[in-house]
Amino acid sequence: MAQYKIIYFGIKGRAEAFRMIFSVADVKYEDVIIKSGDWPAYKQSTPWGQLPLLEVDRKQLAQSSTICRYLGRQFNLCGENPWESAKCDEYVDATNDLIEEWVGFTFLETDEAKKAERKAKFIATLIPNCFSKLESIKEKNGGDFLVGKKLTWADINVADKLQIIEDDVDPTVLEGYPNLKKFKNAVLSLPKIKAYVEKSGYSYKGLENNLGE
Amino acid sequence: MSYKLTYFDFKGRGEAIRLLLATAGVKFADDRVKLENWPSIKPHTPWEMVPVLHVGDRSLSQSLTICRYIARKFKLMGANEWEASKCDEYAETINDLYLEWIKFNFEADPDKKAELKNAFLTTLVPKYLIKLNTLQSNNGGNFLVGNTLTWADIFVADKLQTFEDTVDQGVLNEYPHLRKMKDAVFAEPRIKAYIEGR
Numbered sequence: 001m002a003q004y005k006i007i008y009f010g011i012k013g014r015a016e017a018f019r020m021i022f023s024v025a026d027v028k029y030e031d032v033i034i035k036s037g038d039w040p041a042y043k044q045s046t047p048w049g050q051l052p053l054l055e056v057d058r059k060q061l062a063q064s065s066t067i068c069r070y071l072g073r074q075f076n077l078c079g080e081n082p083w084e085s086a087k088c089d090e091y092v093d094a095t096n097d098l099i100e101e102w103v104g105f106t107f108l109e110t111d112e113a114k115k116a117e118r119k120a121k122f123i124a125t126l127i128p129n130c131f132s133k134l135e136s137i138k139e140k141n142g143g144d145f146l147v148g149k150k151l152t153w154a155d156i157n158v159a160d161k162l163q164i165i166e167d168d169v170d171p172t173v174l175e176g177y178p179n180l181k182k183f184k185n186a187v188l189s190l191p192k193i194k195a196y197v198e199k200s201g202y203s204y205k206g207l208e209n210n211l212g213e
Numbered sequence: 214m215s216y217k218l219t220y221f222d223f224k225g226r227g228e229a230i231r232l233l234l235a236t237a238g239v240k241f242a243d244d245r246v247k248l249e250n251w252p253s254i255k256p257h258t259p260w261e262m263v264p265v266l267h268v269g270d271r272s273l274s275q276s277l278t279i280c281r282y283i284a285r286k287f288k289l290m291g292a293n294e295w296e297a298s299k300c301d302e303y304a305e306t307i308n309d310l311y312l313e314w315i316k317f318n319f320e321a322d323p324d325k326k327a328e329l330k331n332a333f334l335t336t337l338v339p340k341y342l343i344k345l346n347t348l349q350s351n352n353g354g355n356f357l358v359g360n361t362l363t364w365a366d367i368f369v370a371d372k373l374q375t376f377e378d379t380v381d382q383g384v385l386n387e388y389p390h391l392r393k394m395k396d397a398v399f400a401e402p403r404i405k406a407y408i409e410g411r
């Protein structure tokens with residue numbers, strides 16, 4: 001069995017989806033936490049000056065979507081055929097833009113007026129644009145999942161993003177999207193994922209400054 | 214199986230896909246949308262965005278997803294799953310730099326644009342390309358991953374060419390291994406033929 005390590009900060013952030021994938025797959029990993037004070041020195045030794053990293057038998061992989069997809073493939077959580085795998089990619093990519101904007105105004109934007117403006121636009125325009133399409137995709141697919149009939153890494157990745165937005169932006173954000181709400185709850189209440197989340201105690205925030213960069 | 218790529222009539226996020234389809238030897242309909250027609254076409258796309266790849270009667274969106282789908286189907290993603298993930302990692306990394314380029318390229322205010330250009334060249338380009346240049350050098354040969362051409366080479370070469378064409382002809386001067394990789398990609402017979410026939 002390969003030796004896995006997740007190297008990240010002590011928050012949910014960009015590593016939470018990986019941790020949930022490991023929990024569903026029932027695969028052990030070492031959760032290496034870099035403290036924010038240690039980051040400036042540690043940064044130099046990382047491939048791209050960023051976290052998270054996945055270490056597999058001492059080889060490192062970077063880029064959170066890449067890592068998620070790799071784990072999805074390794075643990076058979078990537079759809080039943082190439083088209084379904086591509087649909088996993090598509091839905092993750094489509095929701096990445098939304099999360100990147102959330103990261104932008106939440107952690108990177110220093111101008112308070114601009115921050116408020118971006119958040120307002122996020123709620124009024126970006127969320128509805130993305131969620132309405134995802135809602136219709138979920139509705140058409142039937143069942144509990146976004147792609148095909150089985151759980152994929154895309155379900156975990158997207159459910160995590162929906163939870164972030166619900167927790168940090170608007171607790172009622174999924175009210176207009178019943179299929180997405182049902183989907184998110186279904187994924188996050190899968191026994192192994194639920195057990196992991198209850199045990200982990202990480203939150204979505206908790207770093208003093210923009211350390212994801 | 215019929216392939217149609219719907220994208221604007223410029224390189225942007227569509228060109229890497231066109232180059233990849235050409236490399237794979239796949240005939241495709243190059244459905245180029247004029248900007249003035251975009252408002253009427255937009256609502257009919259799955260995410261109100263292009264590129265969209267139509268494969269038979271199904272469609273796929275998101276440029277990296279499309280690249281990866283073609284690459285997997287036509288064996289342009291390395292020799293094993295680890296190499297496939299390295300393709301992903303490098304493509305996503307250069308995509309981050311490309312997103313920064315977009316901010317510069319579409320800035321209307323000339324003063325702000327000059328400022329963004331400076332930041333791009335002095336901070337962002339080195340941040341990404343020093344490491345990528347070293348990776349290419351360490352990998353040996355002409356390619357970024359393993360021993361054969363992958364979609365990562367094509368994707369990265371396309372973006373580097375864009376930076377050369379639109380920001381500074383000399384942007385790769387300090388990254389000789391990346392220049393070598395880019396030249397190798399554009400010298401690939403099918404890519405050369407596609408560009409000459411464009």
